[in-house]
Amino acid sequence: MVKPLNIRSQKPREKNRPKKRGVRRILFYFISVIFLGVVIYILFFSSLMSITKIKISGNKNITQQLLLRQINPQISGKYFQLLNKNNFLLVKISRIKKILSSQFVQIRKIEIKKKFPSYLEINIVERVPTLIVCSNNQKYILDENGQVYDKINSLPKKDLIILTDESHRPISLGDYLLDKKYLSYILKIKKIVEEETGLKLKNNFWTPSLISGDIRTETQTGWKIYFNEQNNLSEEVEMLKAVLNKKIISVAQRAKLEYIDLRIKNKVYYKFRGDDENTKKDDNTSNYLEEH
Numbered sequence: 001m002v003k004p005l006n007i008r009s010q011k012p013r014e015k016n017r018p019k020k021r022g023v024r025r026i027l028f029y030f031i032s033v034i035f036l037g038v039v040i041y042i043l044f045f046s047s048l049m050s051i052t053k054i055k056i057s058g059n060k061n062i063t064q065q066l067l068l069r070q071i072n073p074q075i076s077g078k079y080f081q082l083l084n085k086n087n088f089l090l091v092k093i094s095r096i097k098k099i100l101s102s103q104f105v106q107i108r109k110i111e112i113k114k115k116f117p118s119y120l121e122i123n124i125v126e127r128v129p130t131l132i133v134c135s136n137n138q139k140y141i142l143d144e145n146g147q148v149y150d151k152i153n154s155l156p157k158k159d160l161i162i163l164t165d166e167s168h169r170p171i172s173l174g175d176y177l178l179d180k181k182y183l184s185y186i187l188k189i190k191k192i193v194e195e196e197t198g199l200k201l202k203n204n205f206w207t208p209s210l211i212s213g214d215i216r217t218e219t220q221t222g223w224k225i226y227f228n229e230q231n232n233l234s235e236e237v238e239m240l241k242a243v244l245n246k247k248i249i250s251v252a253q254r255a256k257l258e259y260i261d262l263r264i265k266n267k268v269y270y271k272f273r274g275d276d277e278n279t280k281k282d283d284n285t286s287n288y289l290e291e292h
Contacts, residue, residue, distance in 0.1 A: 051075055051086040051120050058124040062104055067124070070103050071096060075120075088117055096122075105150045105173075108143070129158060131186065133177060135165040146178035161187060163215075164206040177210060185229045186215055193217075193225070196237050197244065201225075214263065223257035236262040243268045 054071065056064050074096050075086040083090060093112045100110055109125040127143035132155065134140075139162075141150045148171055155162070163186065171177065178186070190201045200220040207214050213229035227236055239262050248254055248270065261269040 045084075049088040049117055050084060051088060051091055051114075052118045054120045054122065056122045056124065058126065060126055061106060061129075062124065062126065066104075067100065067122070070099050071122075074099065088114060091120065100124075129156065129160060131178075131183065132156075132160050132162045133165060133171065134162060135171050136168050138171065140171050140173075142177060142183070144180075144183075146176050146180060146183045148173055148175045148177060159203065161190065162204050164204070165210055166206060167209040167211075169210070182213075182229050185233055188233055189215065189217060189227060192233060192237050193240070197241055221255065223254070224259040226259060226261040226263050228263040231263070231265060235265075239266070239268050243270060 054068065056067055059067060075091055077085050079085060079090065085091070091114065093114070096112060097110045101107055106127045106129070107124055108127045111123040113121045115121055127147075127149055129141050130144050130146075131142040132139055132152075133142060133148070139152045139155070140148045141152060141156070141160075143149050151173065186205065189205070190203070193199055193201055202218045202220060204218065206216050215227045215229065217225045217227070219225070225240065227233070240260060243260060244254075248257065248260075253272075256272045256274075258271045258273045258275075261271075
């Protein structure tokens with residue numbers, strides 16, 4: 001026998017359903033707001049997301065203290081008196097890069113990475129000061145690529161070649177004055193000459209013009225040697241050795257020397273002090289070079 005459905009007993013339940021749904025909604029919104037608040041607090045206000053460690057690598061001539069002096073103000077204090085500047089999400093990497101690049105001209109490249117949740121990793125690639133060029137009574141430092149990156153008033157402690165451009169050409173920061181081949185040629189002159197001949201050269205070189213390729217040097221005893229970048233430096237030094245070993249042998253002769261000119265291939269010109277320019281000597285060294 002089928003039991004009759006009690007309709008009256010279901011009506012109170014149906015009436016209570018909207019109330020339960022409303023309570024659940026309110027509870028859901030309340031929990032969501034609490035959750036969102038906790039997330040916002042953790043992300044923007046909690047010390048868990050604060051940059052507390054900075055690792056700097058690659059710096060050789062710039063001290064870590066100098067770098068931190070520029071970095072720390074960018075991660076200290078608050079934005080709008082509310083948000084911490086050292087917050088992991090709010091640290092402005094591009095701004096730190098810009099400030100470091102503007103304050104330290106010797107920096108070639110900067111890489112900054114944020115390591116979750118509180119770590120800042122900074123890698124510095126420094127330019128290598130390679131040569132000092134003087135023009136118009138101004139001194140400029142070139143890096144290993146031949147680019148001018150700084151203007152200086154006094155000479156650095158590092159023992160660099162000083163090249164004076166007698167053409168007085170204007171020089172601007174950022175100019176590429178020398179290509180790598182030309183720069184390498186200039187830097188090798190002193191080293192190879194001293195190693196191969198025993199002569200001692202001063203660090204002061206000069207040129208009538210960088211375009212000419214002529215590089216003129218002076219020995220510690222006062223006489224000069226002329227080179228040209230279009231020639232092979234090793235051959236020029238062999239020519240120099242040949243004339244010193246065969247033509248200008250004695251110390252007394254060398255003391256009277258004014259210059260030795262190696263700028264013409266397989267030819268050496270030399271002049272003694274007091275001689276007329278038209279009486280300068282020339283020596284063909286091609287036979288000597290062929291023998292060696």
